[in-house]
Amino acid sequence: MVAPALVTAVRALTPLLPTTVLPANGGVAELKDAERNRHSGSFTLWSDPIDLRYGQVAAERENDPVHGSGRWTCGTLCELPSDVSTRYANGARQMAIVSVSHDIVRRADDGSESSVPQYEVYNHHSSVVLTAEDMTSVVETVDLNTSSHAISFALPFWTRRTPLDERGGHTRQSARQVVPFAPSKWAMASHVINTHPPEWRGDLRLRGPSPLMQCPCTSQRHFDLAAKTIDGVPFPGPCAAEMVGNNVCDLSTYTGGVYCCTVDETFLIDTAQACNTSDCAELPVERFYMKTTITYEDAFPSARQLNTLNLGSRAVRLVNHDAPLEGTRPGVTFSGPTLATPDYEVMPCPYGTAPHECIHLLSWIEPVTLWHNDNGTFRALQNASFRVVHSYPHVHTSIVSATLQDATTNQTLCELSAANGGIIYGAGSKAGDELGYAVGQRACAWSDEAEDAPRLVAGQLMRFTFVYNASEHHTGVMAKWYLNVAGE
Secondary structure, eight states, X not given: OOOOOOOEEEEEEEEOOOOOOOOTTSOOOOOOGGGSSOEEEEEEEEOOOEEEOTTBEEOBSSSOGXXXXXXXXXXXXXXXXXXXXXXXXXXXXXXXXXXXXXEEEEEOTTSOEEEOOTTTEEEOOOEEEEEXXXXXXXXXXXXXXXXXXXXXXXXXXXXXXXXXXXXXXXXXXXOBEEOSSOOOEEEEEEOEEEOOOGGGTTOOSOOOOOGGGGOBOOTTSOEETTTTEXXXXXXXXXXXXXXXXXXXXXXXXXXXXXXXXXXXXXXXXXHHHHOSSTTOTTSOOEEEEEEEEEEEEEOOTTSOBXXXXXXXXXXXXXXXXXXXXXXXXXXXXXXXXXXXXXXXXEOOOOTTOOGGGOEEEEEEEEEOOEEEEETTEEEEEOSOEEEEEEEEEXXXXXXXXXXXXXXXXXXXXXXXETTTTSEEEBOBSSTTOBBTSEEEEOOEEOOTTOTTSOEEETTOEEEEEEEEEOSSOEEEEOOEEEEEEEOO
């Protein structure tokens, strides 16, 4: 059900004019590197058309999770706008990322776009990749996972409302997320779910979160307990100690999560009950587009690079390593017990439990591990220290709070919650404000030059605590933590 490719890239280049800085003594200061011959701009990328019926998933084209759980735009890597790639082609300049945001849109016949709310299409998780690799297909190779000429950015739900700026090179910080090669191509992986029942069309009443966003396993899924697969996709295991007893630890008790929505065009509704035929051909097909806007600027020589540590004469790029394409995602990641099983299940609390006690708590301690790509092999740095610039979790709807602490001193470094505004829930019907959905997320941020920016070292023990609402049954919830860091 894949429509002909429609791949579009649009850019807008705006020069930042040099300014004169007047110091306190009234003289004219020399122009700073940041203000000399620096340009900023943006370009917008659209996915191929994503055609889905109600309850259907856009995910992988093959039953092979090693390629990443997302439907790829283009069979081959797409070209960046020529003026963008040309600007950085000779290596005299480098691109610094200012912000990354996403939207999911419909297109009208006149070409106009409208944002689609989460209760019609849900962005489970998606990503965009910039690269200089010259390949025929990102779907047929895993080279991008370990390439030193690729950099990826996640596009979770909150990047629609709170772009990935306070986390990846905001202009208020002197450190920048620099693209360490001359980007010329891009690719996008979209993992989205059609959550729009036909009977809701034209009905503007407020709706709560769709259970389909939790990837429920239906009776159509084929569980092979002997082979430990679902629809041919290998089921992970064993569980970490902190997760033992959760239903995700045993294939026989697995009721929902990413492994029931990782195959492209899978239905998350019981087609035997909801449809006349197994392919639900009577349901209308809706067309969506994933839309990503990347704002960038010229990196300036004196700026420190985010997520790069200088070790002697060597600059080492830190990357996340725990999932496909994560090897190109800059930063430091903590997955703890969710490394083996990427999501988990929250069982409802007993009837009569007080609301403030009706929660599910997952907590673990994990050492700081600084991974880098050493010619295609992930290795951990030893005896390295850094300053934290941005700190934020990866969570799903129904999250109450997420906390990062120093496990030795019990000092809280970052706490984001619905109560303190770190997690934002919607209250309306418009895209970006959907009732009951997590729609925005903030980050804990420090200037990389500030004395109060947390200083961490490799091997330091950190504690992570995630609290989810347990008033209802939830599958497919996640708990990860990410840091963007700068060298000292």
